[in-house]
Amino acid sequence: MLLLKRIIRNYGTTQQYALPITIKDLYKRIVNPPRTVQNVNGWIRSVRLMKKMAFLDIQDGSCLETLKIAIPIKQSDETIFLKRLKTGQSICIASAQWQETPQREQPFELKIEDPLQSISIRGNVTENYPLQKKNHSLLFLRSLPTLKHRTMYLGSLMRFRSFIEQRLMNVLQSDDFVKVSPPVLTSSDCEGAGELFEVKTASSKNYFGKPCYLTVSTQLHLEILAMSLSRCYTLTPCFRAERSDTNRHLSEFWMLELEMCFINDVRSLTTVLESILRRLIESCLERSSELIPEVTLQECLSREDVINRWKMLLNPEPWKLITYTEAINMLSEKHKIKPFEKYEPKWGEPLQTEHEKWLAEAHFQSPVFITDYPRDCKAFYMKTNTPSIPGKETVACFDLLFPEMGEIAGGSIREDNYNALAHEMHRRGMNSSGELDWYLLLRREGSVPHGGFGLGIERLISYLFGNHNIRDAIAFQRSATGTIDL
């Protein structure tokens, strides 16, 4: 901040060009409060007008806290002025006195002696301004994409997302992972996961000389970079033209994808992932009071339940880890006693949602890694486990299931042997026109054992924040049934 001050001085003024003061800044001053404050800005959250006093609650989205403004009323024109104040208006308070209020809910308030002089309305609201003080449902808020983040709950969710992303990146940096930016525009379909979005320009169908798609996963490109940098990750948007219209699917979502070299065992990946997430959640717990609102929405987890969820994740016992085959055995036992509603667990079939729910919720009541799925349930690039039983081949992969959320991450050791990969691609009828030769040939030039995983950011954030629908964990949702309003 010294620097900023120096620059400012050179412009010949003292305050004008610094960052405007926020409510968060004011709360930082509690230990050493100023006598007066100038130029405080925000949006009115509520107005309480009495005969001799008025109280305003101001928010500015910088923190959970609101700012209380106390205004003694001395003249009738002040009452007339204060009656014009409405929820949602933006105001500027030119000058106010700091008053400690240890007996009240909030530790201090700002007192204004002359509201006509001190308060100016910067932006009015229409009569239909839809956000009043009470808590609206998320369903209603989703219909207000330009205003909904002004609510305490969704504003906090955006700040929480920022905190999670920032912490994740710090943790990865401390583990020497290099942050990279693989492309969004790609010519290849990573794993046949979901339908692709195709990209064109109005004037030219083939701007790039061949069909071009939006990436569904940057993994294949990430492998190139890992094989140069040893460890890398990206935080990037991915796109799937899904038809699934659930509270766990988005057409545009962000992924943390990580890739590392010189590992042979899927447990290296699960250990790294568990360690990253535990360190992340520990830092959430340290700062819970500034991350989660005291009052949450009725349909979402309370602050207490959120903190209990974090503590469950931080259980000193390592997260459960079982193979797919062990999972099928457990599920079959359970199915004999009390059958699953829709699907009988069968080796060779994907695990269904009801199976995953039973494992993570009813049975383990803990996060659970499921490893070593049948080869034909998974993507072509996963390394086949050896020795293998013909017809019962498994791959060195994992899915991480969280109770009440299901899959939150998945990864694998990649096939690093040229012949084995070429054979598997051929077996699946892939690469007929050589479009993945670049990926295959990477195994011919200093190939190394490597692996990685992808983690859905919105799923992680929703799980940790306790909102149930991942559509609320991204600022503007793009999903199968949603139109693009803006």
Next chain:
Amino acid sequence: MLLLKRIIRNYGTTQQYALPITIKDLYKRIVNPPRTVQNVNGWIRSVRLMKKMAFLDIQDGSCLETLKIAIPIKQSDETIFLKRLKTGQSICIASAQWQETPQREQPFELKIEDPLQSISIRGNVTENYPLQKKNHSLLFLRSLPTLKHRTMYLGSLMRFRSFIEQRLMNVLQSDDFVKVSPPVLTSSDCEGAGELFEVKTASSKNYFGKPCYLTVSTQLHLEILAMSLSRCYTLTPCFRAERSDTNRHLSEFWMLELEMCFINDVRSLTTVLESILRRLIESCLERSSELIPEVTLQECLSREDVINRWKMLLNPEPWKLITYTEAINMLSEKHKIKPFEKYEPKWGEPLQTEHEKWLAEAHFQSPVFITDYPRDCKAFYMKTNTPSIPGKETVACFDLLFPEMGEIAGGSIREDNYNALAHEMHRRGMNSSGELDWYLLLRREGSVPHGGFGLGIERLISYLFGNHNIRDAIAFQRSATGTIDL
């Protein structure tokens, strides 16, 4: 790391599942070196085979340094084995002794007594492996998208990018900016900058019910979020179907976009931007020896020149700031004395590259903010300066020019008045079908003065790293003339 160890113990092993050791890890051990090291992995950078000794240089992309392996040769089968080692192969060294070598270039080397036992080749190379020890030109390296990042120069550039992104985010976090993720898929064309990419699915032309494009700038959405959170930023890919085929244009590039409320003056933005960049560059300078290779490519800046460039940017004098009108006056004076080659400077016309070059390079020899451009040179959402001379209206905006790079960032105060914005959009024939009503109506519900800027990440990185072509500052370039190879 305690945590990781605890988890590992629970799996019943001690080492197997921890992060593999990197060359960077070894260099961290110099102060307290181990006697032996196990399981060191990397790619061979060079082999030097003599009668009684062999030396390998190993790299793993974790840092600038390579690892020297010294191998005394005792038997002829060792010579035969060592002759099989080639540049580009990946190897694993099972066990080696640490030897301090204070008299050599590198502070230590690893000594291997029994190469047949200790060295295993993990991945071979073909006879055509194109990366030999010598420095290749960037033009040649661009033709090797899967291998080029294994070179010291481009590997360093990727690590530098990671450092810059991480530092930028830390600086912004310390200034209480919230990191947000506005959409890539959008229905609106932010500013008519470059041609748009349109997005479709194979099975449905209108997956989202209306035409959908890739964002050229997330600013309009960012304004919504700023008007909820006071200060926010994003680090996000943006897309322009440019026809410009220069070393300063990409079709897919990353932008830092920042938006903040309660500011009226374009100098608030230039001050914030200058402060962010100065703090960033200061941390580069602190770590120059690990960021910039000692030997760079002939066509790029040397380490010394890079550091001089950083020092020029950190000149204690604030960066120059002039208005567009002042710039035109200066340029016209210069034009009278010695005319510009192509364009005469004229008020109302955009500044041409030759004008920008003269200002930043010949005249100021410093970064320079140019503010208050004519309204019709700039986008519709910029706030018009008052009072204004009819026909000579200017807007509260800036471009930041760097010597030898040109525009690196641009921003403005946004029009926050409903009537003024509606009038300007109408004047430009915009919003005829109401597609930007959401943006306009935001000015009706608690509108506040606000502004922001966008900064091209690849331009910033190229400028600070001293490579001249921004295509090398992104892992996989997408540009007007380039095909999508992978």
